[in-house]
Amino acid sequence: MTASSRPHRAAGADAPAEADPLRVWFRFIRLHRRVSAAVAAELKAVGLSIPQFDVLSTLSEREGLTQQDLAERLYVTKGNVSGLIDRLVEAGLVERRPIPGDRRSHALHLTEAGLALARTGIAAQQAYVARTLGRLPPGDVAELERVVLAWRDTARADGG
Numbered sequence: 001m002t003a004s005s006r007p008h009r010a011a012g013a014d015a016p017a018e019a020d021p022l023r024v025w026f027r028f029i030r031l032h033r034r035v036s037a038a039v040a041a042e043l044k045a046v047g048l049s050i051p052q053f054d055v056l057s058t059l060s061e062r063e064g065l066t067q068q069d070l071a072e073r074l075y076v077t078k079g080n081v082s083g084l085i086d087r088l089v090e091a092g093l094v095e096r097r098p099i100p101g102d103r104r105s106h107a108l109h110l111t112e113a114g115l116a117l118a119r120t121g122i123a124a125q126q127a128y129v130a131r132t133l134g135r136l137p138p139g140d141v142a143e144l145e146r147v148v149l150a151w152r153d154t155a156r157a158d159g160g
Contacts, residue, residue: 035132042124048117051084053125056093056110056118064107066099093117 036050043053054074059065065073071081085108088094093114096106110118133141 053121060118066105
């Protein structure tokens with residue numbers, strides 16, 4: 001039976017004993033889009049795009065990364081990171097520092113302004129999570145974490 005040929009269940013109906021993985025997948029994707037848009041709006045209010053926030057928050061956790069290291073952590077290409085870093089350097093939020101013995105790469109560091117903006121963005125994200133996911137019962141959050149980690153491990157084993 002395909003997703004479109006299954007009988008439609010009324011909103012609020014109890015979950016079936018065995019949930020349909022495809023239906024769960026579509027719900028997950030729609031939820032991801034909804035929360036991504038909400039977080040993007042929160043970040044925009046403090047002057048950040050999601051890609052800028054990703055860079056600043058990553059560097060707030062681990063400074064001194066190269067552009068290649070950062071691209072790998074963010075699952076994007078080095079080319080995508082390069083232009084973004086150029087704009088963040090121009091804005092005075094990130095600085096490139098030479099790496100001794102490596103004339104081709106530079107270590108990326110936050111400026112004071114970059115660290116302050118990263119902290120503001122992190123606080124905005126934490127507030128959104130507290131208002132949404134944080135309102136679920138702790139046992140549900142723990143179960144969600146268990147399921148997400150299991151799904152992640154399965155995806156990694158599949159090469160994803």
